[in-house]
Amino acid sequence: MDSNCKVPERVSLNYHLFNKASIPHNLRHLILDLSRAAKYISYAIQTSEAGLSGGTNESGEEQLKLDVLSNTIFEQHLCESDLVCCYSSEEQKEIVAITDDAPYSVVFDPLDGSSLVDANFALGSIIGIFEGKDVIGKTSRDLVSAIYILYGPRTTLVYSSGSGVHEFLLNDVGEFILYRENIGIADDAKNYSPGNVRDILEYKPYRKVLEDWFERKMTIRYSGCMTADVSHIFSKGQGVFTYPTGSKYPEGKLRLVFECGPLSYLMEQAGGASSDGTKAILDIEITDLHQRTPIIIGSRNEVERVCSLLNK
Numbered sequence: 001m002d003s004n005c006k007v008p009e010r011v012s013l014n015y016h017l018f019n020k021a022s023i024p025h026n027l028r029h030l031i032l033d034l035s036r037a038a039k040y041i042s043y044a045i046q047t048s049e050a051g052l053s054g055g056t057n058e059s060g061e062e063q064l065k066l067d068v069l070s071n072t073i074f075e076q077h078l079c080e081s082d083l084v085c086c087y088s089s090e091e092q093k094e095i096v097a098i099t100d101d102a103p104y105s106v107v108f109d110p111l112d113g114s115s116l117v118d119a120n121f122a123l124g125s126i127i128g129i130f131e132g133k134d135v136i137g138k139t140s141r142d143l144v145s146a147i148y149i150l151y152g153p154r155t156t157l158v159y160s161s162g163s164g165v166h167e168f169l170l171n172d173v174g175e176f177i178l179y180r181e182n183i184g185i186a187d188d189a190k191n192y193s194p195g196n197v198r199d200i201l202e203y204k205p206y207r208k209v210l211e212d213w214f215e216r217k218m219t220i221r222y223s224g225c226m227t228a229d230v231s232h233i234f235s236k237g238q239g240v241f242t243y244p245t246g247s248k249y250p251e252g253k254l255r256l257v258f259e260c261g262p263l264s265y266l267m268e269q270a271g272g273a274s275s276d277g278t279k280a281i282l283d284i285e286i287t288d289l290h291q292r293t294p295i296i297i298g299s300r301n302e303v304e305r306v307c308s309l310l311n312k
Contacts, residue, residue: 037074041070195241
């Protein structure tokens, strides 16, 4: 930055990307385009009708009007950016090509936790950015940036491009302003977020995990929106989120490409860990856009402890 320009009192997302992230300008512009999409989604959540759209997504889940609208908002901003060769959404079956010679591919879950809309719980968007066209054959370790946006009482954006994890708060004039920089995750956890508890009677190892948490008098924090529950770990600087296999989802329920990969990238950047029970999430090869995976994510020692109990 020019030495005649003072560091602003309120550090914007653009300022942070330009001066702290050490990333190509194209990637900075793409992240800003995605942040603008998030502002429109935040507004839509507050003002739009939340009923069913009448359709289902690629995973067979009923779509809300907000699901479809959020997906459309991201599509529009990605197309306008002229920086995206193709994108993949959890709401769609195939990769969508845009511009052959553009530098990036984007994967996203436009509205995570949308089944909670009628309960007025927090929702989220999850985004991953890869260089080049091909996502299949890569791993989430190949991401050049990952982002999530949490739409709660306040709208926050958390990003990493390989140099720490940073959180921004959407202010009243529509600017994302730095809230916390270089978020870190402690090795030990006090809180736990247990998904798929319905299967603990059939899946005995997972029951042992739950009993271990009870015996250690840890605190439960679970909303049903993965973005919100993982964001709680970033906010508190510790914790663990689990969604293992079960009778209904023997390969896991959550999607590697759209949910688990980007959030695991952020978690490792903050000093935490993630695993499918035997292998780091970031090292799982992407073989299908909609492949599922079990996930244990959060404080490193707790992730290792849960994996050990699940594999006994």
